[in-house]
Amino acid sequence: SLEQALRLSLGLVVLQTKDREHLYSQNYACSLCGHSLSEIEPRMFSFNSPLGACEACKGLGSIQKIDLARIINPRLSYSEGGILPLNRLLMTETWYTRLIKTVAQEEHVSLTTPLGDLSAREMHILLHGTGKKYVVAGTNKQGRPTKITEVWNGIVNRLEEKYFETQSEWSRLDLNQYMKEELCPTCLGAKLKAEVLAITIDGQNINELTHQSVTTLLQYFKNDLVSLLNPYESQVGDGIIKEVTSRLTFLHNVGLGYLDLARQSKTLSGGEQQRIRLASQIGTGLTGVLYVLDEPSIGLHSRDVDALIASLKRLVDLGNTLIVVEHDEKTIRAADYLVELGPSAGVHGGKLIAQGTVPEIIKDKHSLTGAYLSGDKTIPGEIRPLNTTSGTLKLEGCRSHNLKNLSLHLPLGNLIGITGVSGGGKSTLITETLYPALKYYLDGTFFDHMG
Ligand SMILES: [Zn+2]
Ligand SMILES: [Zn+2]
Structure with a gap:
């Protein structure tokens, strides 16, 4: 009867026990919004896997943003090349430069005033856009006059789009000089999707666990955690806990107990790298x-x-x-x-x-x-x-x-x-x-x- 109920309800079932009702979902789905998780598997906990990686930063924990201080020369106007990455663009007229001119005319933004003297409103329109549509006049490939309609999202958005979309390594490097690394606002540096970070053991998610030292974790997995589990949970978790403690033990035994697991490998010394390889060799x-x-x-x-x-x-x-x-x-x-x-x-x-x-x-x-x-x-x-x-x-x-x-x-x-x-x-x-x-x-x- 349970199976039939699940079939009829598309995977949702309420079980009535003595004291209360329990709502269960076969598809790991939320009953209110239908938001569902895929089945939990190890790959989800890796920021190297698309299944687990934060979508905003692709699992890097940080994102490249345009650094306003690097793209603007406040003593020059737009027309004089005050927005540095656009300098090359200014030499020839393109649809993009015509779009900027159209926006400036319609929104009353001066392109000949030094950028440092523009009002906050004018700067915002130039850099972050208006979200409105503008009709830009120009000529098509055959040389005939034509018009296109374009949404103005600002120069910063355009540069960031270009940075992420370009296939050319040269363009990316060129734009890179105007970027700075910022903590990813979506995962706050945790590198994983919110769904994955919502999975906790004893109140801690994987990001919180990996920011502790090998020695602390070894102690935790060997003693504290084991004492918290009921017989059923011990049976389920036993194999995994053994795996985790044996790997932590290898790291501890080569003198790396002080490292936390979230440490980036490029920040390790030569001796530490040798010892990590040694630990993994013992494991094999x-x-x-x-x-x-x-x-x-x-x-x-x-x-x-x-x-x-x-x-x-x-x-x-x-x-x-x-x-x-x-x-x-x-x-x-x-x-x-x-x-x-x-x-x-x-x-x-x-x-x-x-x-x-x-x-x-x-x-x-x-x-x-x-x-x-x-x-x-x-x-x-x-x-x-x-x-x-x-x-x-x-x-x-x-x-x-x-x-x-x-x-x-x-x-x-x-x-x-x-x-x-x-x-x-x-x-x-x-x-x-x-x-x-x-x-x-x-x-x-x-x-x-x-x-
Ligand atoms: Zn929900
Ligand atoms: Zn992120």
């Missing part, structure tokens, strides 16, 4: 991958370095190889295998000084790193046996920059630290020699200089 659970990292610990607090190291080891445990260029003592100590380059910077560097496990390096009399590590009386953390069963990576005859014809074998399946003084050749060896060589081997192409 891939094995047999070789990762090359250049000082991932840079800018981290000491306690966050511990979490980062745990994440690096986790990747190794999954069956991957990590080659890390690093100065940080904790990370060096955590390595399964170390390679030291030196002995000093520039022309005096580029030699292989020592290689081996941390205890081997500490015993090695040539190694500066070893001397440095042994100076500290604390015994290096739990020492894991070196993985020698996953094969080796051979680098031979490396001569780029200051490298002195190096050859070395790296045991795969380990956390490998590349250490040594600054300028000793670490980055040259790894990011300019090993990485391009591997890329060339795998892709067949590498366009930068290859060591």
Whole structure:
């Protein structure tokens, strides 16, 4: 009978329970205005998807508006080129310039008075229009006199229309100099449609959630939210909450707990970007991958370095190889295998000084790193046996920059630290020699200089 009622009512049904009536809609529609939502799906919560993006700003959170201060020279009249983007237009007569002249005549706006001396009414008509129709006289393509009727919406509207409609990159760049970025008045920077922002969990919408730090959210999803759910809700939400907390945990574990999820990626430092990629790699659970990292610990607090190291080891445990260029003592100590380059910077560097496990390096009399590590009386953390069963990576005859014809074998399946003084050749060896060589081997192409 419920199904029949729904069919008859086009999806609306009222259920009578003991104390009150409940109105339900099959189509997620409002009973008063019929306004309906499409079925809720993950894409709706992304401002990169047209399903979710605010229509006014296309999901950018801001819109480009004409900046009046940039288009007007108050000391010049319209006829003298006081409206800067129209300067080129003034040299030839067009339907648009004739429209402006017609409007000016009929509305008594002076085109020869400096713009700074015009009344507010006159400026408003020029810039924002009247919304009225005007008949403009001119000649058609055959040279015969003709008339067109045109609505006057003002110069600002015309320029903004042109900015959004033009197919020419040049015109857009040209107009861009007269624009400024303003907060989108529709979504107020939230980037999503009002319908999407109306969907809340525990009173918060997705925009409010993503403006909190990873650590705060992790706490919220792990504890606070779970305690609020009734058994039915827990059953429904369990899978999603697990997914969300596991991703937040990855970010937290690479020392990014302080970031909020709404942070734009272009504002992240190099170290932060490396750690985000690392977090997403841990999430994929891939094995047999070789990762090359250049000082991932840079800018981290000491306690966050511990979490980062745990994440690096986790990747190794999954069956991957990590080659890390690093100065940080904790990370060096955590390595399964170390390679030291030196002995000093520039022309005096580029030699292989020592290689081996941390205890081997500490015993090695040539190694500066070893001397440095042994100076500290604390015994290096739990020492894991070196993985020698996953094969080796051979680098031979490396001569780029200051490298002195190096050859070395790296045991795969380990956390490998590349250490040594600054300028000793670490980055040259790894990011300019090993990485391009591997890329060339795998892709067949590498366009930068290859060591
Ligand atoms: Zn409604
Ligand atoms: Zn918007």
